[in-house]
Amino acid sequence: MRSRPDFQSMQxxxxxxxxxxxxxxxxxxxxxxxxxxxxxxxxIAKNENLVLALHAGNKEQRVALAQSQNRDEEVIHQVFLERKTTRLAMLRNTAKKAIDLMDQKGCEEAKRYNSLQHQRSMCEQRLRDLQTLLDSMELAGSKGPKDIEQEQVIRQLENRIDKMRIRINTAKNIRHTYEEILHYLKEESLVFPEKLDAMELAIRAQNKELAELRAIQQDAQLSKDVAKSDLQKQEQAHFEAKRMREQTLNEKKKQVEKQKEFAEKAEKRAQRATFHADDHAHDHPVSRLSISKSAEQIQTYEEAFRLIKEATVVFDINDIVWQFQRQDGIPQ
Incomplete structure (x- = not known):
């Protein structure tokens, strides 16, 4: 539908x-x-060209198909040249289809041939069985009852002979095996005396070694008992010595404590006497007799303190106390 001109916009x-x-x-x-x-x-021109190309391709394919069919016909004609009926039946088929059909027919013919072969073998087997039966019937008809019994006895004897042969062969094999075992045992028996002597020597050596080990064990046990008793004696002696040392040490400690107290008292008295002597010298006149007595006491105390130091071989009271504490294991 055509659009009308927009006259309103043209106003x-x-x-x-x-x-x-x-x-x-x-x-x-x-x-x-x-x-x-x-x-x-x-x-339109493009489509016309495409149509022309398709027509040309179709024509080429028809020509190729016709040529292929002609070649297939030639092949079929050459193959089935001597079999006219088969050639006429295969002319409308391609070579591949003709091959498939012939393969199928070949398989069918092979199956048929196998079936006929089986039937033939069955018939031949049946014929042989019938022939055997006929021969046995003719043989039975020509022979008398005594002949038949003799043949049965002969067959039984032959069977027994075969069984006996089998048993004989088995017995021979068993005998051969036992002979080999006997030969091996004889060879082993020749070596047994030497082995027995060697074992007896080994047993004697082991018994001798066992006796020596038992003697060594007894000696070791005696040594152990002696060492144990000696150890107990030494422990007892050590305990007694330790107890005596502790007792002596305690006595010495007591003596030292007494001497220390005596020395401290003497030192304090000497200090007090010196202090009083100085006070009296400043405040009041003291006679020479009292001063001389005090000096004699101080000298006596000093002599006692010197003897204590010589007895303890230590020249300081604190050192004496420290030595005794260290011997007793008392922490400072």
Whole structure:
């Protein structure tokens, strides 16, 4: 459906402008129609070329198919040249299909041939059985009852002989095995005396070694008992010596404590006497007799302290106490 010109939008335009506008639209539509026409012509030409190419390809394929069929016909004609019926039946088929059909027929013929072979073998076996039966019947008819009994006895004897032969062969094999075992035992018996002597010597050596080990064990046990008793005696002696040392040490400690107390008291008295003597010398006159007595007492105390130091071989009271504490293991 064609669109009408939009005259409302052209209001206010001059007639010349409106004509130019319409001409431009018409020229645009003409160009569009021309382009569409050219595109359609190109598509038509392309499709025509495609149709021509397809026709040409179809023609080539028909020619190739005809040639192939002609070649298949030639092959079938050459193969089935001497078999007219089969050749006429295969002319409308391709070579591949003809091969498949002939394979199928070949399999069917092979199955039929195998079936006929089996039937033939069965018939031949049946014929042999019948012939054997006929021969036995003829033989039985020609011989008397005594002959038949003799043949049975002969067959029984032959069976017994065969069984006896089997037993004899088995007995021979067993005898051969036992002979080999006997030969091996005889060879071993020749070596037994030497082995027995060697074992007796080994037993004697083991018994001798066992006796020596028992003697060593007894000596070791005696040594152990003696060492144990000596150890107990030494422990007892050590305990007694330790107890005596502790007792002596305690006595010495007591003596030292007494001497220390005596020395401290003597030192304190000497200090007090010296202090009082100085006070009396400043405050009151003291007689020479009292001073001389005090000096004699101080000298006596000093002599006693000197004897204590010589007895303890230590020249300091604190050192004496420290020595006794260290011997007793008392922490400082």
């Amino acid at each position: 206010g335009w001059t007639a010349h402008d409106q004509i130019d506008q319409l001409r431009s639209k018409l020229s645009l539509k003409d160009r569009d129609r021309q382009a569409y026409y050219e595109a359609s012509r190109r598509a």
